Amino acid sequence: MTQEHHDADLPELGVAAVGHSFMGAVHSHAWRTVSHVGSPRVRARMRVLAGRDLDRTAAAARRLGWSEATDDWRRVLERDDVHVVDVLTPGDSHEEIAVAALEAGKHVICEKPLASSVAAAERMAAAARAASARGVRSMVAFNYRQVPALALARQLVAAGRLGTVRQVRAVYLQDFIVDESFPLTWRLQADRAGSGALGDIGSHIVDAAQFVTGQLLTQVSGTTETFVTRRPVEAAPATGGLAARGSGELGDVTVDDAAAFVGRGDGGALMTFEATRMATGRKNAMRLEVNGSRGSVAFDFEAMNELWLYDRDLPGAENGFRRILATEPEHPRLENWWPAGHGLGYDHTFVHELQEFCEAVHGGRDPSPSFDDGLQVQRVLDAVQRSAADAARFTDV
Amino acid sequence: MTQEHHDADLPELGVAAVGHSFMGAVHSHAWRTVSHVGSPRVRARMRVLAGRDLDRTAAAARRLGWSEATDDWRRVLERDDVHVVDVLTPGDSHEEIAVAALEAGKHVICEKPLASSVAAAERMAAAARAASARGVRSMVAFNYRQVPALALARQLVAAGRLGTVRQVRAVYLQDFIVDESFPLTWRLQADRAGSGALGDIGSHIVDAAQFVTGQLLTQVSGTTETFVTRRPVEAAPATGGLAARGSGELGDVTVDDAAAFVGRGDGGALMTFEATRMATGRKNAMRLEVNGSRGSVAFDFEAMNELWLYDRDLPGAENGFRRILATEPEHPRLENWWPAGHGLGYDHTFVHELQEFCEAVHGGRDPSPSFDDGLQVQRVLDAVQRSAADAARFTDV
Amino acid sequence: MTQEHHDADLPELGVAAVGHSFMGAVHSHAWRTVSHVGSPRVRARMRVLAGRDLDRTAAAARRLGWSEATDDWRRVLERDDVHVVDVLTPGDSHEEIAVAALEAGKHVICEKPLASSVAAAERMAAAARAASARGVRSMVAFNYRQVPALALARQLVAAGRLGTVRQVRAVYLQDFIVDESFPLTWRLQADRAGSGALGDIGSHIVDAAQFVTGQLLTQVSGTTETFVTRRPVEAAPATGGLAARGSGELGDVTVDDAAAFVGRGDGGALMTFEATRMATGRKNAMRLEVNGSRGSVAFDFEAMNELWLYDRDLPGAENGFRRILATEPEHPRLENWWPAGHGLGYDHTFVHELQEFCEAVHGGRDPSPSFDDGLQVQRVLDAVQRSAADAARFTDV
């Protein structure tokens, strides 16, 4: 006996994505997966992928699993079968696309950092608040919140298991531009990218620190540094890829290679941060340690399935940081993956992110993190830059 | 401008799967993904899922992304739009399904261990050889070969970077039956499962050790042990899940909880193995260390993105095991995933496995590992059991 | 105001040592230190060092802190100001020296392995028992028992914190003879050393496994291997050093390079062991993992200040192996060293060993481990060799 079936069983959610480079690939993987894991409440339909060049976009759509391709993202806003717009472009176009989509009644996910200026982020957050009043949802894509180990860290802090949070040390270490011959891509140009390591990866640790501790940064003292000030100009137009190739000519790097800053949380915590693309040998070391009066947690994305917990309530002679493999069914978002010890990867964080988004859209609530959360991060980054321009003096967020 | 497109761009490969518990979920994820990563040569179509109970199978098909469901796997062999059969059932039904599929001209992937006896495995390997002569392909699903870090280990050994391989120590440590109240599932019954830890996870480390070193085991000395000899009988029929619940009645455990064995490779290596489900606190510690005359490698699946390499050619005072994050584009199967440092998870090994399978089918070659490789592992496990029954005396494979 | 004082405050314990190579240096360091740490009950006096060559021994005595030197160890047995004889020679002379010393009424510490044969070890143990009846003490120097982390492991097992001990995996990995040009020192000759890796380092893990679990091995299945069968003959007489240099001529290696064995403990534990000098890149990886029904511990001497503990009593979602820095004042032997986190080194284990010895001598009790403990290890090693000669068949200890 054979039974045919259709996906009519779940309500459909039509999705359009704008952008198809690195983030396009990761989000596509997540959209293909999200309705097949756990207990999905909606069935995502990958309707259309938007890009700048139609041929390249069409090829990407075929490769990544989208039904159609377009070179005009505004057109997708007119479609009734598109309910969601996923904004995956560089930061300087986020505002235009996201605000238009929200105004067209589309739920929006927007990659981080939310915008390339505080003013833009404020307008986006205002648009999101207005949209929410009409039942239109929005979310900023800080995917690290969806690492099970970090979500577990948040649970532990929220449950009081760490007591009063006193200190945070967060670093995000990469090394992909250590070589002086790495070219002057758009990521190294202030007018395109806003800032360098600070905005790109510093934004992640600012969000993660605030998320895990539940404290918002109120003031910061910051320093930025550019070690390699001139780099080869790219022969071809910037494509957004991480691994571009240079020509012979040199141009000015106008963003930071590294940023270090100290902040104070509204709950009294002292937090230190460092974001750098020059930490030779570190590939994606997004690390967070939180010390509280009752305990501590520590995390390193290079071992993303592990959360280290120290619990002062245990007897001293038997105590130590314990390595929790955050792969148990009881852990956040893990009830429907694999058995304990069978680790997850980077892309799963995006699946979880879309689970949160889809559940919120279906449930009629705003997903988390919101555009306001994205705005708060933007304000912190802006304060860091202002402080850095003022001899690192403490500056209000 | 909008462009519709169809997947007609790539030749289609129609797939049927038999079984939808743990392995069914993992393989489904891989089938959904395989044609969207890298440079696929075929487009997999998830035609039909076969199971025993039609309603449960249909529900699984919807959840996992299969177009149809059936309770009669023999029917799928008649379909022209099915080119591949993926065998995901318990070991005692592998032979019947795989041989029938091969004879029907379907390419076959079969989960490990290949069979529940050497005789069955021999018949399956013979069928696979005969099918290959007709252009029909087969593969046994030892997914750990497709962990990039382990594939890199193999590359290093094959390139002579470790010199003569002298020693291997391989363990596979789990703890899911430590609790004496864990019930008597089919996995703990010899007539269903063949053996316990030995066949289930010992098979993985035997295959991995042979794969990485390129040496086949020729004789073994083995010991098995059952620490908890009676366990609660399951109230309901066994479902194959790992986390079943017991009733009050006790029954006999008829498989090993742990197995330890020593083997000699045909290249002179001394290899030690241990497979256990009683290693309290170890969730999925599949570990392999290979010592050669020029260097060593070490691996632990609980940190699956890392390979540790010791290279004797470096100066002694600066030498040590180095932690390679096997996440670079140059690493096996990683040219098309994420940037360096963005780790993969358990399920990616299955995507890689299907990439190998699809490439081989498309390219007209036999994929690896073959049913003969599966048979070799079966013979080793059998020799371990015979040795264990003979006071651990060395026994030919 | 200045105050002169003398060491007359504590009873003196006159010590003689026999041997001044590697172990001589370590024990001398410990004798210099033992009366200055913690709450010593006796004051050790380093009276005389005995060796074969008077000039070299005298130089060693000056360097190591001994008041006198002699080339006739028998003479020290006649001295009234010598109360202790510390036997630091190769294994084939242990019996003669230790038995003579005991019969002369001297307390004896003897390096491991106790003897080069079971018969010799039995005679030594008998002599020790007879001496004990006369108040003369003896101890075999298994210093790893005095690693605070391992002593803590023993405490945890003894307190029932691990429940029933089911499995042990113990390895001792070194690599100092990986190079085929490493010469044929006495350690590689069966008539001098008894066995190779098995006796030298395998003895440590056998003792440690029995000590930590409290279970004695009753039967073993063993395999030994010599990978490099011929090595350069030493130009000069063997000096016992680890780093000798070879001449051009080759001679036969008559001991094992590696040994692997499985044993059963008298409490039902299944234990696996491996001792090797060919584990390229491993310098002194003496590792022990114990799995019990309630928890596990793991240890690696390359990180000797750490004990890893898994405690099943904690909630699963927060559980993991915790890294105890065994440097707290509450930890064994640590009440008098440095503050927490200020690690100890290899030599501290010998200070602790002498603390145990001195406390026992002063307190009128037998120190631990005894010659009987050394004999038990000897019997295990002998059974491993007999098993290895019998195709690894299980052999009674």
Next chain:
Amino acid sequence: MTQEHHDADLPELGVAAVGHSFMGAVHSHAWRTVSHVGSPRVRARMRVLAGRDLDRTAAAARRLGWSEATDDWRRVLERDDVHVVDVLTPGDSHEEIAVAALEAGKHVICEKPLASSVAAAERMAAAARAASARGVRSMVAFNYRQVPALALARQLVAAGRLGTVRQVRAVYLQDFIVDESFPLTWRLQADRAGSGALGDIGSHIVDAAQFVTGQLLTQVSGTTETFVTRRPVEAAPATGGLAARGSGELGDVTVDDAAAFVGRGDGGALMTFEATRMATGRKNAMRLEVNGSRGSVAFDFEAMNELWLYDRDLPGAENGFRRILATEPEHPRLENWWPAGHGLGYDHTFVHELQEFCEAVHGGRDPSPSFDDGLQVQRVLDAVQRSAADAARFTDV
């Protein structure tokens, strides 16, 4: 044949120590050991220990191995058989003792931080320079320079193996005052201790960062924090111990619990620092990572025998941080300890420090680090405090 000998073989160096708490115990251990390791050029004689209370000092002298005790350190300056004064008291008395000793022609070792103010440190450095001109030597006791792994890091940087040093991140994490009931010892009072975590442990990482990189800090931006502002007053007079007990009354904590600062090195490096006593679960995590254009090193004192090295010259696909066990005979100060893999402990760093001191005194050169090095650290700490008082504004050292 027996040979008596005397220590007349080496020139004697008479030593007096002032202070006998924690540092007194560690230095005594090192003085007892220094002439028995390696190839000593002088024989240290532990003549006299000075303290405040004669009875307690005499007891300490007996326990720690000093021939005499005194309650008047000025008296030891008059003795011809005292050549060295080892200053082990709290920082506020360093100047008086060290300067007097130097003026009396005694070689001086002084514990860190050199003084409790920059002015005092300047006077001490001037006295040391004047003494050096008369052949009288002085050294500040930054023992972490003598950790073999850190000395190896320095060698690698000095040899250009890391290229241009761009970034340093240094933290020193402890947790011994996390508990709010920890009492108000002298270490928590500004008038006694100068500062809190900043001076006590921050001084170590400032010195280590400057030592390893060869760059001096020229400006800093700093923040300090006191999380627990009132603590129980000690019932008895402060004794300098780490583990004092409180009474019921509360008093004000007048030093920092934690300090975070950023600095710029004179070679262009951006360096971040954090010193804290509130990092719950961290016992003695003195960590240093240095990123250069060609490579990186990383160190953590909680695993003090390891140095992690990343060398960009190796091929990318095989590259990673390698864990060098800094226990090889080729490593700094290790030619005379134990075989590879047999780790050292905290106290060995003091033995090495005294080796450097004794070799320099014997060889007629100034040992390293000098009082000028201590002064530089003091200036950095002072600049941090000034910056912290000025809203973290960058401040010249």
